[in-house]
């Protein structure tokens with residue numbers, strides 16, 4: 001009985017094995033997708049980019065750049081969510097100018113990543129779109 005109750009306690013110790021680490025990592029991905037509307041937008045965009053790439057018949061080297069661009073945005077959204085969670089943990093609902101700055105910086109990182117992704121997509125897709133329109 002005692003050990004059963006102990007098992008139900010929230011985990012605050014290190015992962016004991018790879019399966020636990022994997023389960024917690026997948027939980028992190030699930031939470032960011034469910035909690036962050038922007039992450040869902042990035043994932044839908046990534047899916048549309050995938051379809052556009054298949055339609056255009058991108059070369060292998062093009063796919064590498066597209067993958068880097070898409071991942072950059074998703075990576076930065078993860079960082080943004082991590083910063084928000086830590087800031088909220090520390091300050092809660094209280095106002096603090098540094099809490100606001102940290103969140104603004106994290107949001108700025110996502111915006112910058114989206115900008116880089118747009119540049120990569122323009123460079124990669126431009127010749128394919130040009131060919132589709134004029135040939």
Ligand SMILES: Nc1ncnc2c1ncn2[C@@H]1O[C@H](COP(=O)(O)OP(=O)(O)OP(=O)(O)O)[C@@H](O)[C@H]1O
Pocket residue numbers: 038080084091092093094095096097099100101103104107
């Ligand atoms: N505790 C706080 N103290 C000061 N300013 C805050 C605080 N919490 C949030 N803010 C300000 O409000 C903005 C929005 O806060 P919120 O927590 O919704 O950020 P957000 O979750 O980054 O938005 P999004 O989910 O769209 O990325 C922040 O960018 C920051 O300027």
